[in-house]
Amino acid sequence: MSTSGPLVTDLASPAENTAASGGLRLGPHPVALPYFLAPLAGYTHLSFRTVIRRNGGVGWATTDLVQATHLVSGTRWARELVRTSPEDTPLSVQIYGGVTDHLVAAAHWLESHGYAAIDINMGCPMAKITGQGGGARLMCRVDGACDLVGAVVSAVKIPVTVKMRLGWDRDRITAPTLAREFEQLGVAAITIHGRTRQQGFHGSVDRTGIRAVVEAVERIPVIGNGDVKTVGDAWSMFTETGCRAIAIGRGALLDPWLFKRLAQAEPYRLAGEPLSAVPEWTPTPADQFAFLRAHFGAMVEQHGEFSSCRQFRKFAAWYGARLGMPEDVEARFRILETNAQFEALVREIEARHGERTDARPTIEIRVPNGPVEYW
Numbered sequence: 158m159s160t161s162g163p164l165v166t167d168l169a170s171p172a173e174n175t176a177a178s179g180g181l182r183l184g185p186h187p188v189a190l191p192y193f194l195a196p197l198a199g200y201t202h203l204s205f206r207t208v209i210r211r212n213g214g215v216g217w218a219t220t221d222l223v224q225a226t227h228l229v230s231g232t233r234w235a236r237e238l239v240r241t242s243p244e245d246t247p248l249s250v251q252i253y254g255g256v257t258d259h260l261v262a263a264a265h266w267l268e269s270h271g272y273a274a275i276d277i278n279m280g281c282p283m284a285k286i287t288g289q290g291g292g293a294r295l296m297c298r299v300d301g302a303c304d305l306v307g308a309v310v311s312a313v314k315i316p317v318t319v320k321m322r323l324g325w326d327r328d329r330i331t332a333p334t335l336a337r338e339f340e341q342l343g344v345a346a347i348t349i350h351g352r353t354r355q356q357g358f359h360g361s362v363d364r365t366g367i368r369a370v371v372e373a374v375e376r377i378p379v380i381g382n383g384d385v386k387t388v389g390d391a392w393s394m395f396t397e398t399g400c401r402a403i404a405i406g407r408g409a410l411l412d413p414w415l416f417k418r419l420a421q422a423e424p425y426r427l428a429g430e431p432l433s434a435v436p437e438w439t440p441t442p443a444d445q446f447a448f449l450r451a452h453f454g455a456m457v458e459q460h461g462e463f464s465s466c467r468q469f470r471k472f473a474a475w476y477g478a479r480l481g482m483p484e485d486v487e488a489r490f491r492i493l494e495t496n497a498q499f500e501a502l503v504r505e506i507e508a509r510h511g512e513r514t515d516a517r518p519t520i521e522i523r524v525p526n527g528p529v530e531y532w
């Protein structure tokens with residue numbers, strides 16, 4: 158992984174075998190497996206994408222959302238978010254903003270720097286994003302959203318996709334209408350998180366709502382999203398919604414081998430076998446220790462020691478149960494300061510592996526909480 162080289166060094170990596178995914182494509186790109194890593198701002202940086210891809214099973218990945226104006230003006234953080242490597246393919250960069258010209262400029266920038274695809278964020282519920290007219294706010298005005306998306310699609314040759322929610326709230330479910338219009342404008346795929354902006358991350362995913370989006374389009378793939386944490390969740394998402402692929406965010410933090418499990422189960426799903434026919438697979442302790450070191454090592458390479466220690470603290474609560482960290486060791490990861498402390502903690506996990514019997518994560522990932530109006 159390069160921290161100083163060109164942002165994109167190799168684009169020639171279309172998936173070779175699309176048979177398993179029933180000919181799934183994103184524009185000109187064949188996609189080998191219908192399991193996409195969803196963007197999780199603050200988590201899905203190059204380092205995380207790299208180690209999750211190495212575990213196997215990721216059909217496509219998307220960066221954290223990046224502000225269009227920051228990308229073009231070249232702020233250090235925006236360029237860090239779009240940093241990639243030859244191993245990190247196929248990849249979309251997700252951009253956001255409420256001003257068409259800004260998004261068009263960002264799309265030009267991405268195309269001219271060799272990125273494979275662009276994803277437009279139309280789902281973010283946070284006030285700092287919607288207040289600028291971006292994220293889920295775009296879903297409120299069908300005409301405005303279509304003008305913006307149409308301008309981005311016509312500005313570039315690379316595929317443009319859109320990730321959105323069902324609508325702003327229960328009374329404004331605009332996703333099916335928007336999906337239909339976007340397809341006509343040339344959008345290559347739609348990812349749909351089955352909640353409204355009003356719901357934030359609360360309540361359950363409305364799979365009937367996702368199905369309505371699937372039924373609204375003629376031929377582009379719809380990627381279902383929300384609360385998929387197991388192979389069983391993914392299989393039922395396919396059957397209940399008719400979606401062509403599934404985007405997984407928090408499930409990949411809870412179980413870094415979820416994509417691998419899905420890939421291993423895929424032949425059984427395609428053959429119509431029951432879930433019970435899929436052989437059980439679990440990572441060995443050695444796999445788990447290697448994963449921890451690989452993720453932290455990649456972070457340090459990308460962000461340096463100081464920032465990586467701070468960033469890794471929030472991963473510990475997710476990884477703890479699955480990677481067999483005793484609770485007190487997990488607590489010490491949450492105040493991590495140095496590389497040496499990291500290594501000492503991993504050694505302690507190695508020595509005390511198997512001590513932790515509770516497989517539930519200590520805390521759920523922090524999502525915005527409280528009344529949505531105040532986010």
Ligand SMILES: Cc1cc2nc3c(=O)[nH]c(=O)nc-3n(C[C@H](O)[C@H](O)[C@H](O)COP(=O)(O)O)c2cc1C
Binds near residue numbers: 222279320382522
């Ligand atoms: C911490 C966090 C950060 C997120 N960042 C983004 C983002 O940058 N862009 C985006 O489109 N969605 C973002 N999302 C939404 C997720 O991509 C996804 O739609 C949502 O979490 C539901 O899927 P999941 O249950 O598989 O996580 C974020 C969600 C969380 C919890």
